[in-house]
Amino acid sequence: MTASLISANDVAGAFEALKAARPRVHAVVNSVAETFAANVMLALGITPSMTSNPEEVADFATGADALVVNLGTLDAGRREAITRLVDSAGHRPWVLDPTFVDRSPLRCDFAAGLIGRRPTILRANPAELAALGRGEASLPALAARWNTVLTVTEAVDQVASGERLDRVANGHELMSRVTASGCALGAVMAAFAAVDPDPHDAAVAALVTYGVAGEIAGRAAKGPGSFQAAFLDALYALSPDAVASGARILEVQD
Template sequence: MNESVSRPTAADAAELLARVRARRPRVHCLMNSVVQKFTADGITAVGAIPSMTSSLDEIADFVARADVLTVNLGTLDAERRHVIRIAVDMANAGGKPWILDPVHCDYSPGRLAFARDLIALGPTVVRGNRAEMALIGEVRASLAIETGPVDHLSDGSVQVTVENGHVWMAGVTGTGCLSGGVIAAFLAVEGNALKAAAAALATTGVAAELAAPEARGPGSFGIAFLDTLASLSADDLLKHARIRHATA
């Protein structure tokens, strides 16, 4: 394995953020209804173009125009499951990357079973918190990410940690979902999923660190986080990104 290719660095993060801003990829999100605007604002802030419809009649048209797909399992019902399967099949057929966010699969056995069905379809990335990823179990043939105070990324052979972020992220509903959308934007411009995801998580994590001193609590933190995502510079990433490596 060529380490210089597979092991992401702060310089990679800076280069990939610039690439997202230059190419402006389209990110289609099957996003839970709670955080649609916050996620769309975050995707826009890094320079990508979000879309959000989850209607059965239109999903094919929107996925066809997208460069990457985010599947977030909030508010699942039978029709939404059907829409997700159509979207995933289209992404796979078109060779487009997609990310699965099995949010709250630890609350509902049905949601967990559906998450496992989707993982069998080969997502580029699965991202969850510790409780969710523990239930998901082994994720084969894709990149697994456990986010938390430290984010753990593993593609089966290489393990990477991203140690950026701020405790206030947990006080704002949707920061995890937003980071899933930002990972998707980076996947659209970089074929190495480990490098793309590490760069995206360094971007959101450093933005959170720079936002915290501007904020007085979770309300103003969520706003400052969007501001810093939009203004984050290459120097900010080179100076603050903490991406570490360990062979599995």
């Protein structure tokens, strides 16, 4: 494994590029998460579109710079929409978020099929990854098998791809008390992948940016309600300097 190839300053540069580019992201996310994910994107200057209508997603994909697919509330219509969205991805980066595959065999099977379509970035929590990995616990091995940038979010997040493994220690515990905070992160990863040609760097930049904003919000919040508002405020006001000075990208010991 190679120690991190991306510095705090690189992340700040990616963030600056994101703010300048204002990419369009089409997100098929579960209905619980749609509003918060849209507001997170708007706070960062990203233009969200969210339809999960199978008849419309190809047109929206064409007008987007990056895509994100989330498996929550996965009815037949959403499965069809996701399939068509991925069919229409072309050169566009796309992020897969296999929400709750550990609770639903149907989702787990559908996610396995999507992994075969090679998502640019796969973002999961440990329980979801355990269900998808069928016993394989090595992140680099799974990233290699699936030929993707594999991101696992927990107290310290990890990003694995090819020979690289990065760890990011940003974030705040109140994030886990706000529904859709993980789903919205997937959308932010897609937006970074639209402006950074290296999807591994994009995933790290998204985790740092999101986590630094979470820490700023956590200092101002009294609980998960005020945290939500403070988090959107922090994303909106975030400066490249704050990203650079707040980044906690850990050295990985081989």
